[in-house]
């Protein structure tokens with residue numbers, strides 16, 4: 001039986017001159033990335049955000065953003081109120097004004113605690129009722145009100161809120177806003193204070 005030996009391809013070259021068997025990974029992988037991106041685009045992966053993840057998502061793609069479903073409101077706020085506030089906050093940010101949520105949805109227990117604290121602070125129910133509503137009628141407990149800050153942000157929102165359907169609703173609380181009109185609408189007259197909500 002004869003053993004067939006495999007001969008080197010180029011036995012005339014010294015070992016150090018044998019061409020490297022390593023491919024040229026840099027050029028090949030660049031081509032692969034281009035191909036993957038092209039294929040992803042062709043398959044419509046952009047709609048899922050996969051292409052955005054490849055490219056980075058700093059281009060402000062409105063269609064992509066619109067295609068991404070809103071997550072459930074973990075804040076307890078009414079989703080429409082939350083959408084309006086998010087839009088207003090972005091516009092304030094573009095104006096160089098900080099606008100943040102200082103209080104949104106509250107549980108009935110939290111609201112009752114605020115009522116008790118106000119009674120203690122003001123010493124009279126009449127005065128306390130100007131500042132805080134009972135859990136049964138509080139718009140915060142219903143997820144329909146937001147308190148915003150800091151003061152500059154609240155003043156910005158009072159000036160621009162109607163564009164987003166957000167209205168300041170109490171004359172004695174410059175921080176309290178509700179979705180009291182349609183975006184672009186006119187805000188209703190403010191209540192003097194919260195006392196009307198105590199019946």
Ligand SMILES: [Zn+2]
Nearest residue numbers: 145146147176
């Ligand atoms: Zn409030």
